[in-house]
Amino acid sequence: MGFVHHSNYLRYFEIGRTEFLRSAGGRYRDVEAAGLFVVVVHVDCRYRMSAKYDDEIQVTTRIAKVTAAKIVHEYVIARDGKVLVEATVTLAVIDREGRLQRVPESVIQ
Structure with missing residues (x-):
């Protein structure tokens, strides 16, 4: 078909989130380790x-x-x-039991 399937954009958003966190000095694996x-x-x-x-696409991510x-x-892609x-x-x-938790500062800086 040649076109990117609509579901793939969710993956691009996840990559954008991960790179956004990394650019602020954080790592998602550290969040999970906690x-x-x-x-x-x-x-x-x-x-x-x-x-x-x-x-070649550009994914722009920001915290709203x-x-x-x-x-x-x-x-924005x-x-x-x-x-x-x-x-x-x-x-x-959430925590390991699925209970809602406070957003850690490391995720929003």
Whole structure:
């Protein structure tokens, strides 16, 4: 087909989140080592144009909102300056038993 399947954009968002954390000096593995997990609880995605396989895309990630136990990230995926996808992803922080936890400072800096 040549076009990127819509479900793959969720992977791009995850990569964007991970790299965003890394650029701030954090590592997701350290969050897990502390017994915490950041899980997706809501995705709102607007597909404007499709990426094609082998396209070079840019994923822009920013923190839009932080509450005691949730983080909202906003994403823009673009190719050659043209917006392909815009999304908002809400994440919650849980412990090993699945109980809601406070967002650690290391995740939002």
